[in-house]
Amino acid sequence: MHPLPYHRPTSLEAALELKASLPGARFIAGGTDVMVRLKGGAPRPSALISLRGIAELTRSEVAQSARLGAAASVADLLAIDALREGWPVLADAMNQMASPQIRSSATLGGNLCNAAPCADSAPALLVHGARVVLRGPQGERVLALEEFFAEPGVTRMGADELLMSIDVDPPEPGLQTTFLKKKRVAMDIAIASVAAGLVMNDGICTHVRFAAGSVAPVPMRLPATEAALCGHPPTDARIAEARRIAEEEVSPITDIRGGADYRRRIIGVYVERATRALAARFEGSE
Amino acid sequence: MEVRFTLNGREVSCSLVGSELLLDVLRGPLGHRGTKEGCGKGECGACTVQVDGHPFNACLLPAAEVEGRAVTTIEGLAPAPGELSPEQQAFVEAGGIQCGFCTPGMIMASKALLDADPDPADADIRHALVGNLCRCTGYAQIIESVRRAAALRGEGS
């Protein structure tokens, strides 16, 4: 592959200015997707603008809530104890992303900006109601992650904007979470994935979150599935109903990794398994 | 554009047009062909190097990103001529090497794991090597090599 002009600004302002002055240039963070696509013959941008040298983008603050730098590597994020302890489902999803080598390079922002239906971090972040902070010439704006994805490979970020950070609120008190990913071998893109969050009080599901990957044009919440359980005890009948609804709620396609029917089926199984596993965690405490 | 970094403990510099990948710079102008290209897409790990101690796929990493950083390749492990590092020694002794094409990357990924976790459980080793494909060994003797490397490193310290 012939090399492209490569810029490595060290401030946000410089990055935005470069983007404005270089028509057809593209931002690049970890490069684990961009480089693969360029090698595969994707249209070549006029230049690449690296975001990895910008401290504002690689810095994360994690305490009661979390502000995760969009250009922080997944490995750096996984090294934050407070993140692993506070939002274990996100850590679990990130830990299942590809390989240690890829996690050293890949960024959370890149994982989201690719807007791939299979982005591993997305379902976990959706379960936590994450927001994305965008910055452009007009300043900053905040979008719910659910609003961020438009269609496969396309976000609602403006051409002159970049993703600053991913913001996550403190988890609901008592929240239990899990992430289930269907893959062919251990190092694989998700064929279907489910992240789930549950709070139970007095045997009743009082807070339910499901999000799924690889089963719709973009990573998605499953509100109807959530509604089927919320306010109810997780009885066999309720779980079966949630499972049925989940299978209807997703809209997978058939590709060489898996058939639509199979993916639908897996989503149902995972919704059931996640619900049972999370409900079981409340059994001892009540 | 010029990139300067530490390669196996020595300062090096190399001129770049732009987005040249670290792997191509290492294998080309810097003449370090021990790092292999197995897939060019971050799927096989044959090109694994350490950058500031972390494992990276050199096939996806623009060389410009290692400015000022410390890069370690397979050529940088042996402590002295005729000697091997504990990781290399372990792979040689425990039968972790067959065709050898995955070996440099496998050893670099193992070293990165052991640098972070000196005494990993089997499952941790397998998880850490998930991005390093081998078609010859079925991995059994590779896992044993990593365990042996952990032991050799323990003896050495």
Add this chain to the structure above:
Amino acid sequence: MTYMGTSPTRPDAAAKATGRAEYISDAVRPGMLHGAIRFSEHAHARILRIDTSKAERIPGVRAVITAENTPEVRLGFLRDNLALKKGKVRQFRDEIAAVAAIDPDIAAEAAAAIEVEYEPLPAVFDPIEALAEGAPLVHDVDPRGRPVTSNLMPVHFRHFSGDVEKARAASAYVAEGEWSTPLIQQTCMGTAGCIAEFDPQMNLTVWAKTQIPFLAQRDFNGALAQMGLRNKNARVIVPALGGGFGTGLDTHCYEYISILLAWKTGKPVKVQYNRDQEFAYLSPRQSATVRMAQGCDRDGRLTFRHVHVVQDNGAYGSWGATYPSVMLLPATSLYRVPNIYFDCELVYTNNTYAQAMRGYGNPELTFALESNLDQLAEEAGIDAAQLRLINCNEPNEVTPMGLKVATCGLRECLEQTAERLDWDNKRGAPDGTARGVGMASLIHVGGSGRIYRSDASGVILRFDDWGNLYLSSGGVEMGQGLHSSLQIVAADAIGVAPDRVFINQTDTSTCPWDVGTHASRGAFTACNALLMGATKLRDKVFRAAVELYPQLVEEALRKQRKRDPDAPAPSFDWRSRIDADAFDLREGQVFLSNTDDPVLRVDLGKLIRAAHFRDGGGQMFTVEAFYDPPSELPDWEQGQGNMSACYTFGTQGVEVEVDTDTGDVRILKMAAVLDVGKVINPQILRGQTIGALAQGVGYALYEEVKTERGRILNPNFTDYKIPTAVEMDFPIELEFVETDEPTGPYGAKGIGEPGLVPTAPAIANAIADAVGVRIHDLPITPEKLLAALRAKNEEAT
């Protein structure tokens, strides 16, 4: 024996561990150019026009070649393929043009800038459809220009023995079915490539990623002749191989293209495939469909076996088209069967043409055979392990194909596998879990496989003046450990330390002829040749010792007396006439076998120097030996002939757990018991066996080159999945049965391929035991299995 059965460090290990081994991707020649190939964009089309003008104008381009401006170079054992295609393309990977340029990026850019106009032709992708009347013909004419009327390839492998129809009618139980196996890729970690370079006299050197340096030399010399370069020679040098697995069994269009580019430019030209190209443009393992029926009597004795194979060969003939030569082994000779029918059809299609891969037809056939055998056991109400034991091959039998089985450890393999799996308790256990056990066995050539008139290996042994042994063999080290086996056998057979055995790089200019490293034959034939050479070399040393030994001992004694005047004199009279056969050589020291007096031990290097520099005519210590195994080239139309000097047997057993909600199969445990004759290096044997087994796991569960109308859809590791370390996370109990094969070097049999042969059927049988569902087409993906489970449940309700 000191080193047989031990694991000294393999000679290539340190170079590989330090990144210093040189693979083809690392090789560079002064002034080298880089080649890139323009491949077809159609599965079947007439080439109307090729415009290379844009490519030629790109700075840095040194040559652009097509069939129009180069001599025709024909290749393949059927001569049905051209290095650069003329007239029409028959598959997506057909080579239309090629470029040589000063760097790989420019070469790729120029190859892409070539404009090709096509007229698409009707294409055929399914071998059954290809055999139908009126199907588009992949080849309209044969290599001699005579019209062709069918897509059936002109290759025949058959076997008929006994009376199958009569036996079928008389059988108490019969089971039959159809099984299919996919196109899969060898996925060597080091991708394919070569460098071609002409010297000023127009002799050619090719650095090739090959397993057949001498047949490649023959092929390349043929190309030189076709290019009008008469009385010129091709030399083939084999760099470190990043895996072979059959990819290097034939010569490839890219090699001839690099030769043509080197010829055109006068510079060395390298063609190096990257991973995507390796997937898309290298020949994979052929897909096959096998119809199989077997029957038995009331006591479980097999009565007949009926086998019909259809293989999708793809567009050109390569060794994939000869898989049935090895399919004949299990079809006729795995377990005792008196009546056998075997026939096959090899069909040209517009798919990618197939080539060799480890096991060579045996895994395809054994998948059907062993799956079908479990069905028969169920039909007959006989335990599946018992059925196999009832029909087990035994030592000293001649099979219907005429295979002369001398040693055979199959019974022990079956029994050990059953024991290690806790078969009696676990098989068919209605324990409420979706766990099950299964097993399958194998027969494979263990003493090379004669598929060519010579099945030989040569060896040249040379001692230098310091007692170092230099060994030249035509066999290829591709990671399997051939060089370690040679080192071990040389150390024991000749009497030098393993680290004093240096193995020369495989090079047709310095190494003796060898038919190639395939058919699990490398160590078997090369070590047998080595044993013959060892006898000659030792004899040479001892004959020199007859003359020189007394004076060398005399010198040693003089030195000893200087150091220690009171040293006792040797009890043996070294000055007397000693016969050559009284000497021994061990660890580089020559001594008399009837005394262990240290002062009577002479350093081999000293003896050699004394012989070398002797007054009145010295000598050298170089010998050659040539071993051709005691086997026959079979009559393929009759399926008769003892194709190997001996046969390797084995059994694998698997315990699996099926997730009935997702279709996921988890392997809980495997047992692999293999009759290896004798263990040469246990560590390498273990690596080879587990490595093959991992390939078997991938074959069984997920590996598949997916195509759509001839186009490969998953040419990358993103979507072609091979096992990672996590998939191989289950205990493997390995056991090697030593039957001490008389034809084997120190009793050893070939073991390169067997490890993956029975893996898939063992897994399929375990799944059937676990959940009562049998998958007939590999790979057994969760999706397929889940669909089958649901179909079964629907049937039940």
